[in-house]
Amino acid sequence: MDSVTLDDTQAKGAQRAIPDADHAVANRTHGFDNARLRKDFADQGAFLYLDDFLAPEVTAQLVASARGLLGEVNRNYLPGHKQGGSVSRHTIDRLAPFIAELYRSEELIGWLEQLSGDKLMVSPADDPHAYALYYYTRSGDHIGWHYDTSYYDGRRYTLLLGVIDESTCRLDYELHTRDDSKPDEPGSVQIPPGGLVFFDGDKLRHRISPMGENEMRVSLTFEYVTDPNMRPWKRVISNMKDAIAYFGFRQVFRQLMKKNGDAA
Ligand SMILES: [Fe+2]
Numbered sequence: 001m002d003s004v005t006l007d008d009t010q011a012k013g014a015q016r017a018i019p020d021a022d023h024a025v026a027n028r029t030h031g032f033d034n035a036r037l038r039k040d041f042a043d044q045g046a047f048l049y050l051d052d053f054l055a056p057e058v059t060a061q062l063v064a065s066a067r068g069l070l071g072e073v074n075r076n077y078l079p080g081h082k083q084g085g086s087v088s089r090h091t092i093d094r095l096a097p098f099i100a101e102l103y104r105s106e107e108l109i110g111w112l113e114q115l116s117g118d119k120l121m122v123s124p125a126d127d128p129h130a131y132a133l134y135y136y137t138r139s140g141d142h143i144g145w146h147y148d149t150s151y152y153d154g155r156r157y158t159l160l161l162g163v164i165d166e167s168t169c170r171l172d173y174e175l176h177t178r179d180d181s182k183p184d185e186p187g188s189v190q191i192p193p194g195g196l197v198f199f200d201g202d203k204l205r206h207r208i209s210p211m212g213e214n215e216m217r218v219s220l221t222f223e224y225v226t227d228p229n230m231r232p233w234k235r236v237i238s239n240m241k242d243a244i245a246y247f248g249f250r251q252v253f254r255q256l257m258k259k260n261g262d263a264a
Contacts, residue, residue, distance in 0.1 A: 017057075018098055024055040025107040034114055041115045045176045046200035048115060049189050054161065058102065059194040062163045065096040066133055066218040073135045074248045081144045081245075085135035088128035088247045103131040103222050112224065115198060116157060120224040128247045129223045136169060136217040142210035148201025151238040154227025156201040160219055162191035167215035171197060173206040191219065 041048040054062070072095065073085035092099045102108065104122060113120050123130035136142070150156030160171070170190050176182040191197060199206075201223075211217060230238070243251075 019055065019057045019061055021058070021098070021102040021105040022107045024058045025102075025105050025111065028053065028055055029107065029111045034111070038115050038117070041198070042117075044185075045179055045182070046116070046203045047173070047175055048198045049191075049196070051189075051192055051195045053196040054194040056194070059163070061098055062161070062220060063193060065092075065099060066135075066163045066220075069095060069133060070135070070137075073137070074246070074251065076245055076248075078245055081146075082142070083138070084141040084143065085137060086246050087133040087135070088251050089130045089132060090128065090251060092131060092133070099131055099133075099220065109224065112157065112159065112198060116200070118155060118157075118226050120157065120226065121228055123223050123225055124228050124230075127223070128242055128251060129221070131220070131222050132246075133163070134219050134221065136167060136208070136211045136215070138211070139213045139215070140210050141217075142169070143208045145205055145207045147203075147205060148199075148223075150202055150225070151230055151234040152225045152227055153229045153231070154225055157224045158197075158199055158201050158204075159222040159224070160191065160197040161221070162193050162195040163220050164216055164218040165190065165192055167217035168209075168212050169215070169217050170209045171206060172209055173204055175204070177205045178203050 037048060037050075069087050069091065072087050072091050074087070075085045077083045089100070109120055109122075148156060148158045168190075170188045172188045173186070175185040175187065177184050189195075189197070
């Protein structure tokens with residue numbers, strides 16, 4: 001194969017290729033029927049699925065980042081509940097800052113506020129779930145039925161974006177499980193790259209079904225809250241859960257020690 005070298009113009013073009021998160025989101029959301037989407041979200045008990053949300057250049061950037069971070073994945077195995085890998089916000093901040101920019105996009109947050117009817121805030125700096133990549137790379141990788149429980153004083157919303165899906169994994173869910181006035185309503189979606197799921201973490205019972213042989217799936221989740229305060233005892237539970245089930249003790253507690261001024 002011929003070797004290719006970039007001249008200055010091409011190099012500048014390559015730099016410019018990283019999309020502007022706000023523009024990319026606005027270009028998509030301004031074309032949606034947002035009144036209908038808001039109604040769908042409410043009717044489904046604070047849940048929405050869209051198979052085509054992100055602009056193609058944003059999806060491409062996320063795919064490149066997800067592949068580039070494969071060496072940073074922290075694997076976890078909780079028998080009977082969870083098997084898979086993740087990359088926390090702290091690693092994303094160092095190595096894939098575009099994802100952090102997308103997370104903080106005012107256009108994105110404003111659109112999610114329209115859907116939810118809530119004023120949304122980004123999660124505190126020491127929350128590793130604020131934005132994280134979840135990797136399913138081995139046969140059997142999955143996460144069992146659960147809620148994205150809020151340990152905060154307010155609500156916790158999850159935005160799940162499809163990044164890579166070369167898998168048979170499905171997001172299985174049940175709507176209205178916490179609403180006695182409506183029957184439970186099961187559903188199942190396979191989220192293609194660029195698709196989204198947005199929900200109130202305490203309302204949607206959900207799981208990711210186990211992955212087959214020689215498959216791969218990566219999703220990106222953003223967490224937004226309505227009140228970033230957390231009672232100290234809930235903080236302890238939340239940190240332990242993150243250390244054991246997701247990101248590892250080093251990731252979680254190194255950040256805490258930094259925050260508290262300890263040298264680690
Ligand atoms: Fe979840």
